[in-house]
Amino acid sequence: MADFRTVPFLPTAFHDDATLDLDGQAALAATVAAAGVDGVNVLGLTTGEVTSLRVEEIGDVVAATRRGAAGLPVGVGLGPPGAGTLALARAAAAAGADLLVAPVPAGSDPLAPLGEVAELGLPLWLHHHPAVTGARRSGDELAALATEIGAAVVVVEEAPPGDLLAVLAGGASAGVGGLAALFLPEEVEAGAVGTVAGCAVPERLVEVVARYRAEDAGAAWDAYLELLPWLRLEVGSPGLRVRKEAWRQRGVLSSGRVREGAPLAAASKLAITRRLRQVGADVSAPYPGS
Template sequence: MPAPLNAQGVFTICPTPFDDTLKVDTESIKSLVDFLLDTGVTGLAILGFLGELHKLSNAERRLVTDTFIKHTKGRVPVWVGVRAHGITGAIEQAQEAQDAGSDAVFAAPLDNAGDALLFDYYKAIADAIKIPVVIHDFPDSFGTEIRPEVVARLGKEGGVHMIKMEEPPVGPKISRIRELAGDEAMKIFGGLGGMFFLEELQRGAVGTMTGFAYPEVLVEIYNRFAAGDQVGAAAVFDRYCPLIRYEFQPKLGLALRKHVYQQRGAIKSRAIRAPGMKIDALTVKELEATIARVGLSVTGKGRQAIQA
């Protein structure tokens, strides 16, 4: 089912599971899909920065895409990440994702590209496929700033109508994009581990695309906010902020999330490929103490009850 332009809610950025020998673990992909759908997420986003796309061979990328999409079986939309050094490579990845059954692609920008090239790049991808293109705006990781004026032009002239916006301070940029583009031309998703999810929603974001090993927390925040219960959404956000903050540590976030997913039974191994930092025993203790402090279980199977 094609991802509609009014897509909203919580799209989880999925890690790519490896076994202890660092091979792609397709059985863990399947168990991860089932686990995430049980938490109530709106959709799955694969092969993003968290999904270690840049560490996979082309064959592995196709294997991961096929396994996620086939096992999801249309139960929720699956969006596939695109990251390449040029327009031709990005179009090839986007077309492969479309052919595999992806509902949308979210594309990282070209390295150090200026405004004109960024517009041409995203428009070329949108022109080459029939499924929606989502801008992945994450300057801290990609090294490229996508200005609100470019985003607005893409929404009005480039056939690109969604953005995963991860450039702090998030509030002013969300407001500026909405001012320039209007809500019909550009739908905004937040990210950054959910660190600013409440503020993103208050500024007009339609949801979040991010990795977090307790997605049911973000789902509860979104559902309460969407139902008009802003006080309740804020209460849930405030309760779980210590964990959201701890998990979204630069360089360690992926290892922390894979540890929790392993402990919760979603994947078999917490292995990550180089380059990537691993966590030591003291960090594990800190993480698990933070999880307990907010009232969650690190070993509890299935969706956990979320409290305000």
């Protein structure tokens, strides 16, 4: 467990008018880096709003993240599988991405689109998220695909994650968990070597991981249960809006705006303030009335 890595996916920062907030993006990366993570990822399948970004905006997000990340590695997700994957990968590489996180596509021949990305020469992770991509594959299939294209890591976001991660454990490609850290204990027990779970309280997630690194599973479980009320609120269909509003309430982002979709209502914003306080997070801009 000493090498377990925390490499969370960050949201994409916008102003209230839905234009990119690049200073906010850098500030977000800096804040997460200061929490003690091992790297950061951007433009995740469910957290980066990548489908709402123009290709020319991709490089701006990557560059701003690198500016704030204090020298930590920056990974870049490539969005849902599709015709624009290679163009997005090239834009990310040109902006200084340290690695690419490519979704496992559906269909009988995933090698063709993934092979083109691999040819760019950057380290490559595979992202298995069937709820988003529709690509359901066994652990053996994921391991074989990773070996075929030279991917060192497979991110597994399928519940329960244990069986897939157990197949990957000890193989040529390592398994990493996600799913907003809801299954972090099960991922660790199954042999995951890290997590990409995004979290607006990264310092508490790092605390859980630190206790696992110290081989103190009991203390890690206690810290996880303390964080669980927040993780529950962050997960689900409004999870990205919850996470961005939380970063606004914590004073890191100036806006909780998502580019597409309705804003949160008052009840959710009140709950965010209460749950952040419950897990001991600093809240500099609480929702009025909380």
